[in-house]
Amino acid sequence: MSVVPRRLDEGTAMLDLCFDLETQDPDDVLTLCLVARHPRVRLRAVTVTPGSAGQVGLVRHVLGLLERDDVPVGACDPKTGKEYVSGFHRRWLGGWAPARPDGDVVGVLAPVLEEHPETTLLTGGPLRNLRLLLESGAPVRPARWVAQGGFAGDPLVPKERRLAKFDGLTACPTFNFNGDPRAALMALADSAPIARRELVSKNVTHGVRYDRAFHERLAPYREHTPGLALIHQGMELYLRRRPAGKLLHDPTAACVAVDPSIADWAEAEITREPGGWAARPAERTRTFITTGLDHDRLFRTMVDDPASPVTIAT
DSSP states (O other): OOOOOOOHHHHHHEEEEEEEEEESSHHHHHHHHHHHHHHTEEEEEEESOOHHHHHHHHHHOOOOOOOOOOOEEEEEEEEEOOOOOOOOHHHOOOOOOOOSBOHHHHHHHHHHHOTTOEEEEEEOOOHHHHHHHTTTSSOOOOOOOOOOOOEEETSSOOOOOOGGHHHHHHHEEEEEHSSHHHHHHHSTTTOOOEEEEEEEEEHTTTTOEEEEHHHHHGGTTEEEEHHHHHHHHHHHHHHHHOTTTTEHHHHHHHHHHHHHOOOOOOOEEEEETTTTEEEESSOSSSEEEEEEEHHHHHHHHHTOOTOOHHHHHH
């Protein structure tokens, strides 16, 4: 297992980030709150899938609450007939007006990637927007793609690190890759013009739960950034109805994007199998997948705890 190397601008630990999200699950908007105001993230753009006016309005509403109206928002299908917004978001954030995106996905991402070629693309939903970028022929590419998705099973994960629900599995369905399998296969292909691919897989994210104990641990940090305050507010509402808590898929992927050394990694070949998605050891694939996670460092990365500085892999 090895830490995935990551290039950074000399003398800084800031991460240039574009975030692609969906809004049917609370995870993505929690992640937007995190990355929009994280002290070590420069959020450059947000893209939405499928891109309804309600979704774009929600994203603009959150960015406004966090004083990040400067972030452009792209959508691939703004005329879709459905809203694709979880009811939880309205209970948490109130109402908002439908809105139009600043442009289509390629029109929003391409200028950012051209001006900031080291930008990381973080995907929290099905990969249609990434496919649109790859198919567009635009002369830009993400230097690094961090995906919440994929599965590392028995061939890669030592038995002592396996979650009980996944022990014995070599393949497993994953929502984000199954949402557009053609896009996932395109992005994972040897020919894909992406320098590094880092998959934060469900064998790791299913072990991270925001429960009452996590909530109470976060409480002293909730005024550290407006994003953490909004997360704490939303999860207070969530926990009242669902005291068992919420698995943190996308926020975990975001923290790994900020500091990949909080996870254990294996270089792998990713394949689509009848039982889902599989990962097997391989070399020179430019594709790495998580096999384990330091949960304490994950939390400290999330809150940017100055008492325990995060080590940046170089």
